[in-house]
Amino acid sequence: MTWLRALVEVVRSGLTIERTRLEPLVALRVAAGLAVVIGLSLWLSSPASAVSAAFGAFSAGAATFQRSWRPRKVLALATGAGLALSTFLGYLAAAHLVAFLLLLAVWAFFAGMAWAASPTAGIVASTTVGIMLVTVTLPTSIGQALEHAAVIAFGGVVQATLILLFPIRRWGAHRDALADALAAVADYARRLRHDPMAPFNPEPMMTARDAAAVTPLQARRRPAALHGPRGLAERIRPVLASLADPRVGAPAEGPERDRVWELLAATAEVLDAAARSIRRGAPAQVPALDLEALRGGGGDEVLKGPARVAAAWLVDLLGEVMETAESGDTHAGHAPAPGKPGASTLLRPTMLRMVPVVLRAMRRELVRESPVLRHAVRLAVVASLGYLVGTALPLGHGYWVPITSVMVLRPDFHQTYARAVARFAGTLVGVGLATGVVQLVGPGPELSGGLAVCSAALLYLLMHTGYAVSQSFVAAYVVFLLGMAGEEWHQTVRDRVLLTLLGGALAMLAYMVFPAWETPRLLDRLADWLVASGRYAAAVVAAYADPADRHRAEVRRSLLASRAAEAAWDEAFDRAKREPVKHRGLSRSAAEDAREALKSLGRAAMLLEAHLPERGARPVPDAERFAEAVRADTAQAAREVRQRRTPSWDRVEEALAAWDSAEDSPAPVVRRGAELLLRALKELTTAIDTSPLEREVASVRQDRQARANREEEEAQGEQDGVSARPPREVS
Known part of the structure; x- marks a missing residue:
């Protein structure tokens, strides 16, 4: 792909708005946590303290929307703790430029290396770099630094508390992952009816396996319906392929193929019913015709040889699936005894025990060609250079340059450039809308805080519809939040737009200078x-x-x-x-x-x-x-x-x-x-x-050689014809 086509694709991808399932109740709960934190801070302290508290509650709430199988309250607490630590350490070094730059570079480097653990860890770690850049400008003493760090951590605690008090669809993500895996196998059965050698995408099965890994505490509370169907789906998948493939299963035509089509259709209906049951936590309902079609599978006289064996296995496996689905069992299961041999539960380390696991993952990425290592180096350099550039410019809020660069940078080219385009476009829209509201209303600290909460609520609701959409509400949120602290709106607009553009350009330039091409x-x-x-x-x-x-x-x-x-x-x-x-x-x-x-x-x-x-x-x-x-x-x-x-x-x-x-x-x-x-x-x-x-060149050479051979044969034929022609009579 040429650079021009790549940039066109980047712009298209960055400005794309996706249709996705919204979670309004979850967004409302997280926005309520942010409102509680801002309200208490304004009541008990000052607007500056409310700004710090809002950053903590906002980031902790956003972390709960990331793709992770850990409980959301754990993500909120971990994010709040990380933000508080980065805030305090940033203040300790803020008085000395060299010391702060060194701390910033080291912190950003490890934030980049966190991608070795998972994308969620990398995104949350990048957020801690951003909060370090923001909050170092607020405290004036160690005591105030501790206060701001505690307030930021309090924001994470509030979000975790609301998640604990008002749970919404417990185990919902795990149910969806398992239901999607069963639905994928059902779709595979349908496609096999039309294409006996159709491919199978293993991604839903991999996602379901990731979701099945739980901590010991989760294992004791997990619904029993989430225990066994994934393993059954794994065993059904190869049986379906064997049954449909004419090379080892039923012939391509004839009564056996008709019976296979019938079994595949019934299998798809049973698995879809089981998927709906697990997703909703209700008993499954399978059409009687499909159950009737499966009853003859175990002793089917139509099928012969391996196809008959596969049909019998398929019916047995589907029977086990239906036993779980028809019960609609949503009660907690029993975790296997710790250390018990043969325990089927996939155990996930707790947050504390994840530390050595993450360190080992980082160590494996310490090789020259690693995309994660290159991302970490880029992040460290861009954060430090962006801070110097932002500080040197005669504008306020110079920290927006490194924050933009840090939040835009990703380990791959396309995401980095697409996010840079989306962030700038979203910033223009969000700042423009927020500026219009401020001009019309002229809100005070309380109303500015309320508008900030509304912007955050819309962000949480539309977070997965596209980065440009989310950034428009982030920009509006920041304008209202800084307005709550007494910042002038016209200065905020000018600084935000220019410094965002500069930060995005710096991130794109960094990837161009030090890429990690795949x-x-x-x-x-x-x-x-x-x-x-x-x-x-x-x-x-x-x-x-x-x-x-x-x-x-x-x-x-x-x-x-x-x-x-x-x-x-x-x-x-x-x-x-x-x-x-x-x-x-x-x-x-x-x-x-x-x-x-x-x-x-x-x-x-x-x-x-x-x-x-x-x-x-x-x-x-x-x-x-x-x-x-x-x-x-x-x-x-x-x-x-x-x-x-x-x-x-x-x-x-x-x-x-x-x-x-x-x-x-x-x-x-x-x-x-x-x-x-x-x-x-x-x-x-x-x-x-x-x-x-090379194939095209070889083909051209063959064509040229064939043409030359034909011409040579024709010339030889003409020569032979002339020599064989009888002499013309002379009158």
Whole structure:
């Protein structure tokens, strides 16, 4: 993509307004917490103290809208504590410019490194940098600094208290994640009716698994309906694929295919009913016709061979789903005993125990090419440089320059530039509207505080509709808040617009000078996905050689690793498509073809997973050799991909040939699956063998050569014709 096209896409994305589900009650509760904090501060203290308290309550409330599976009250308390600490430390160093710049750079660096833990941690950490820049201008003594820090922390406490006293849809996000996973499998069943080899997007399953990880306290209070359906959906997915795929399931036409269509339609209805039940916490209601269609699945005489086995498994799994959904059970379940072997609950560390986990994640990102490390360096430099520039300018509120830069910067190009455009556009709109209100009304401190609360309420309500929309209300909120502290509105408008523009430009320039492009790293991402997919395929095939529970555990671990690698590839490829950078070694079309090949590899492994043998089943000795070949060849191929060389699959082909020559070759399903795995690997070789440009050049050369050959043949033919022509008679 050229720079011009990339910038056009940036502007379009930054100004896009999205339609999303609103949460008016949650927004009202958070705005009420902000109103309580501002009102108490104005009553008990001063407008300056009310401004600090408002920053704490505002940021703590905004943190509760971030994507996180932790309780919202925990997010509010953690954000309030972080804001209070950054405020106090900022004041301690504010008297000395060098000391403050050093503190600011270090704090911003670690805030950038917080993205190694999660995007939510990175966003909240960036907020603490912004509050450090704002509040250092308020206190005049250590005692007042402690007071302001306590007031900011109090804002987080108030938000957490309101969440505790007025809970709204408990476990709602967890219910939605699990319901979305079931609905995704239902949609997959419908698509399989029209396309027996339709792809499956694992993102809803990954989200549901993230939501299933809970702290020990959450595990004791979690509704029982959120315990088991996710695992059932994971087991249903490969069974559906095996049943629909004509290569290992029912034939493409005939009575068996008609029966498969009927089962897939009934499965979709059952899973949708279960999803509605979990989302609403009410018993499921499945149409009688769909239940009737499933009753013959366990002993269906129409289906034969592997398709009949898959149908029986499908009916059993759907029966377990319905047992949970029909009960509508919303009571708290029982957490497994701590340390109990085989406990199925996914435990999430508490906030305190997350500290060493986050530190280890940061340590892994301390490599030169890490996007997180580069983001942290950019953030530290921009925060310090922006503070110096803002301080040197003959304008008030110079801290808006670094605040804008810090809040705009993201680890990738597109988000950084799109947020810069959206922030400036939103600031213009918000400041303009707030200025008009101030001119017409001329509010005092109390009314300004009320208008600030109204602006914040609209921000919370429309936060997920687009960054430009949210920033317009943020700008209005700041105008009213500073008006409450006695600032002149005309000075606020001028400073806010100019310094926001300067801060956004500084953030974009920083990314241009020190980028973290994803395009050159696509080959590494592809190699990681290839290794993970190879391990998953090898684990599935090895389970046929030695049917045992330990192989099932290895299959599950390798599947999760493969999904994580696929998600990393998809994210990197989406970023690369929006970057104004030419490909290096892997073109866009070649990347698409490679993606489809690895998708086929994963699908072939998934088909084999659907028919994993039970414990004590007859082993397939040839499967072990094939699994080792897949594991070795994919590891070697990953190294070749990183070195921009074409991979080969000699070991896999030899293992499959040896399998063919074996006298006794049981389990035709795994044998057919092995062929599909090899075919997918060869498709990958074809995809990355040559780039489209090289293919086009080769095609042009072939056309030229063919044309030259034809011309040579025609010339030779004409010469032969002349020599064979009889002499003309002479009269």
